[in-house]
Amino acid sequence: MKPFKSVLAAAALALAFSAAAPMSAYAQRTDVVIGMVLEPPHLDPTAGAAAAIKEVGYANIFEGITRIGPDGQVQPGLAESWEISDDGKVYTFKLRTGVEFHDGTPFSADDVKFSIERAMAEDSVNPQKGLYSAVEKVEVVDPATVVVTLKHPQGAFLWNMGWGEAAIVSPASADNNKEHPVGTGPFKFESWAKGSSIKLVKNPDYWGEPVALERAEFRIVPDAAAAIPALLSGDVHAFSNMPAGDALPQIQGDPRFKVVIGSTEGETVLSTNNKKEPFDKLQVRQAIAHALNRDEIIAGASAGLGVPIGSHFAPHHPAYVDLTGTYPYDPNRAKELLAEAGLPDGFSATLKLPPPPYARQGGEIIASQLRQVGINLEIIPLEWADWLEQVFKGKDYDLSIVSHVEPMDIGIYARPDYYFQYQNPEFNAVMEELEVTADEATRNELYGKAQRILAEDAAVGFLFQMPKVGVWDARLEGMWENWPLSVADLTKVHWTE
Amino acid sequence: MIAFLAKRIGIGAITLIVASIVVFAVLEILPGDPALLMLGMNATPEALAAMREQMGLNEPVPVRYLGWIAGLLAGDFGRSFTYSSPVIDLILERVVVSLPLALIALTLSTAIAIPVGIFSAARRGRAGDTVSMGVAQLGVAVPNFWFALLLVYVFAVWLRLLPAGGFPGWGAGVWPGLKALILPAVALALPQAAILARVTRSAMLEVLGEDYIRTARAKGMPRRYVLWRHALRNAMIPVLTIMGLQFSFLLAGTIIIENVFYLPGLGRLVFQAITQRDLIVVEGVVMLLVASVVVVNLIVDILYAVVDPRLRIRA
Numbered sequence: 001m002k003p004f005k006s007v008l009a010a011a012a013l014a015l016a017f018s019a020a021a022p023m024s025a026y027a028q029r030t031d032v033v034i035g036m037v038l039e040p041p042h043l044d045p046t047a048g049a050a051a052a053i054k055e056v057g058y059a060n061i062f063e064g065i066t067r068i069g070p071d072g073q074v075q076p077g078l079a080e081s082w083e084i085s086d087d088g089k090v091y092t093f094k095l096r097t098g099v100e101f102h103d104g105t106p107f108s109a110d111d112v113k114f115s116i117e118r119a120m121a122e123d124s125v126n127p128q129k130g131l132y133s134a135v136e137k138v139e140v141v142d143p144a145t146v147v148v149t150l151k152h153p154q155g156a157f158l159w160n161m162g163w164g165e166a167a168i169v170s171p172a173s174a175d176n177n178k179e180h181p182v183g184t185g186p187f188k189f190e191s192w193a194k195g196s197s198i199k200l201v202k203n204p205d206y207w208g209e210p211v212a213l214e215r216a217e218f219r220i221v222p223d224a225a226a227a228i229p230a231l232l233s234g235d236v237h238a239f240s241n242m243p244a245g246d247a248l249p250q251i252q253g254d255p256r257f258k259v260v261i262g263s264t265e266g267e268t269v270l271s272t273n274n275k276k277e278p279f280d281k282l283q284v285r286q287a288i289a290h291a292l293n294r295d296e297i298i299a300g301a302s303a304g305l306g307v308p309i310g311s312h313f314a315p316h317h318p319a320y321v322d323l324t325g326t327y328p329y330d331p332n333r334a335k336e337l338l339a340e341a342g343l344p345d346g347f348s349a350t351l352k353l354p355p356p357p358y359a360r361q362g363g364e365i366i367a368s369q370l371r372q373v374g375i376n377l378e379i380i381p382l383e384w385a386d387w388l389e390q391v392f393k394g395k396d397y398d399l400s401i402v403s404h405v406e407p408m409d410i411g412i413y414a415r416p417d418y419y420f421q422y423q424n425p426e427f428n429a430v431m432e433e434l435e436v437t438a439d440e441a442t443r444n445e446l447y448g449k450a451q452r453i454l455a456e457d458a459a460v461g462f463l464f465q466m467p468k469v470g471v472w473d474a475r476l477e478g479m480w481e482n483w484p485l486s487v488a489d490l491t492k493v494h495w496t497e
Numbered sequence: 498m499i500a501f502l503a504k505r506i507g508i509g510a511i512t513l514i515v516a517s518i519v520v521f522a523v524l525e526i527l528p529g530d531p532a533l534l535m536l537g538m539n540a541t542p543e544a545l546a547a548m549r550e551q552m553g554l555n556e557p558v559p560v561r562y563l564g565w566i567a568g569l570l571a572g573d574f575g576r577s578f579t580y581s582s583p584v585i586d587l588i589l590e591r592v593v594v595s596l597p598l599a600l601i602a603l604t605l606s607t608a609i610a611i612p613v614g615i616f617s618a619a620r621r622g623r624a625g626d627t628v629s630m631g632v633a634q635l636g637v638a639v640p641n642f643w644f645a646l647l648l649v650y651v652f653a654v655w656l657r658l659l660p661a662g663g664f665p666g667w668g669a670g671v672w673p674g675l676k677a678l679i680l681p682a683v684a685l686a687l688p689q690a691a692i693l694a695r696v697t698r699s700a701m702l703e704v705l706g707e708d709y710i711r712t713a714r715a716k717g718m719p720r721r722y723v724l725w726r727h728a729l730r731n732a733m734i735p736v737l738t739i740m741g742l743q744f745s746f747l748l749a750g751t752i753i754i755e756n757v758f759y760l761p762g763l764g765r766l767v768f769q770a771i772t773q774r775d776l777i778v779v780e781g782v783v784m785l786l787v788a789s790v791v792v793v794n795l796i797v798d799i800l801y802a803v804v805d806p807r808l809r810i811r812a
Contacts, residue, residue: 125548196759221759226757229653
């Protein structure tokens with residue numbers, strides 16, 4: 001058996017140099033296998049923050065009263081239309097009729113009231129309870145009409161209701177959604193082999209446009225090294241976001257696959273503890289900003305695919321302002337600023353890093369860049385649980401690197417107890433105004449103002465927008481190219497031959 | 498024999514109790530809040546408090562320990578924090594993958610290693626010995642994940658004979674299930690076989706140098722008979738020890754191979770549970786593994802006594 005190994009090695013080498021592997025013919029198919037790296041802990045979007053929960057369920061199993069489309073815009077969901085009162089406080093939703101949950105329970109306005117009140121309740125474990133902060137009351141007018149009254153006008157209310165966490169659930173099944181999710185979507189949950197795969201089947205009684213796929217499977221492929229062979233062997237047809245790393249060119253050169261680099265809502269930043277010395281000094285933060293060479297960081301930490309950012313905002317959004325030139329890469333200017341701050345010889349600090357490769361690799365690069373201006377960083381790698389405890393909750397850190405993946409989350413800089421410990425009344429005022437503004441143009445203007453304040457304050461080190469590396473079989477169509485929400489919406493996915 | 502067994506079982510029970518305390522204590526010290534991990538960076542303090550209450554984390558540590566032990570004694574492993582299903586179900590789902598995988602790998606490695614070890618010992622210093630031990634040396638040195646990737650490229654990507662990974666579940670039939678386990682079992686078995694072959698060879702060599710072997714040969718017994726009946730039996734003690742250790746390793750120490758083949762085995766369950774701070778699952782699985790090591794050691798001890806009657810009395 002042993003000498004056989006060398007035969008295998010030779011065969012594998014031969015394979016590595018032959019681009020043309022055998023291609024098997026498929027008939028027109030109606031099933032798809034989507035690979036995902038992290039397994040969801042459970043499948044209830046109203047009780048867990050893990051992105052994987054929504055990757056499986058959003059738009060497939062669960063629906064909200066509104067939904068967010070692939071372009072990031074709000075679309076009607078279980079509400080087919082709505083009216084907003086002149087003062088912007090009363091939303092009257094007209095709901096779709098003839099809709100059923102997967103267990104056969106009919107959907108009505110009562111379920112909307114139940115879902116919203118459940119998410120707002122004192123014992124709610126909704127990870128995005130903040131989405132409901134403006135809601136005052138929910139009233140059922142008739143089975144197809146529901147009225148939501150807000151405490152104050154909230155510009156983002158319709159958009160908030162399109163989040164995965166705002167799914168509409170039924171009182172009959174809400175408590176069992178972790179293990180057996182029941183929604184109103186075009187796919188029904190079929191089975192979950194823990195650690196292995198989650199299977200969905202087409203919902204024949206779906207109220208809307210029927211989906212092309214009869215079956216969909218989410219297969220857990222936890223290892224980056226396993227992801228490539230999984231695709232090459234045809235076991236997995238698509239990855240919404242592939243952990244490809246250096247192996248990406250191998251797939252890009254293969255005509256059987258389509259590689260689509262899209263954008264996400266993940267702003268990757270050098271988190272800075274604004275209350276801790278010497279980071280409380282503006283010049284020190286500016287010096288760090290001048291010392292960061294984003295191109296180098298992007299090349300090393302995201303295989304050159306990330307988009308540089310100069311503030312906390314996604315470049316694909318209409319309100320985005322390019323502020324990457326606020327403090328351009330200039331180590332000499334950085335040294336001057338440090339001297340002005342009374343630190344001509346630089347200083348030492350820690351850099352606590354969570355496990356993702358972008359943080360660990362980015363950390364090495366940033367440490368070497370800051371060393372050139374006299375800032376010596378000690379790198380401390382942490383596990384996620386530890387990172388959340390020490391850095392996020394305990395605020396016991398100097399610098400860190402993390403991608404902030406919640407959509408449109410610039411408001412975190414206004415939170416008094418947030419781990420950045422950033423405080424700027426001017427910024428908070430902009431956020432307060434934004435909260436009550438509904439007009440799109442005014443909102444975008446305010447977002448622009450907020451971005452500028454953060455950029456000028458160098459509140460944190462703004463690095464890059466996380467890319468979405470979509471890889472799928474070239475014959476598959478309808479996958480999202482960008483990620484305004486990190487989901488795997490299969491409603492439009494179909495095979496072309 | 499009964500006294501021997503009673504003593505062994507007693508030692509096993511004490512091991513389990515000590516292990517339960519150590520496991521529980523270590524996980525208590527481990528930093529990280531399971532509720533925060535579940536609800537993420539946007540969670541409100543009230544939502545976190547509600548989640549902690551749901552997870553039962555608000556009780557004092559000794560109360561939780563005693564509750565857990567009482568549950569274990571009644572066969573109740575508790576309920577997972579993250580997956581909301583009973584821990585025992587999670588474990589059983591994984592055992593049906595890990596146990597067959599470990600058994601296939603162990604059978605394969607034994608079937609290869611013992612004949613190779615005996616063959617090498619019998620031909621000590623000759624070409625056959627040099628070649629097979631050279632290959633074994635290579636087998637020990639080659640990392641199993643790399644070998645696993647090679648297997649995947651050849652048999653899954655290139656020849657498309659076997660799946661690249663994943664496990665369809667036994668519900669899909671015995672053959673699809675076995676098919677999914679072949680490559681991982683081979684990847685696990687070969688390095689183990691390499692180690693076992695070397696151990697077998699050296700144990701055999703030691704025994705072959707003993708006086709009673711020469712005596713047996715001098716009495717005119719055939720060489721083959723002496724080798725298999727007299728020598729092998731006496732050389733089995735170290736071989737059994739290694740096999741026992743290997744089985745325990747194969748049951749849960751195969752996280753890397755499980756990742757390469759994305760198999761839902763016990764190793765990945767533990768790994769996942771640790772990173773998600775699903776303490777009750779970690780505790781359950783670790784206890785189960787401790788118990789399996791204790792049982793395997795007990796079986797090995799009994800087998801020692803079977804192959805070497807002197808040990809029955811000494812114990």
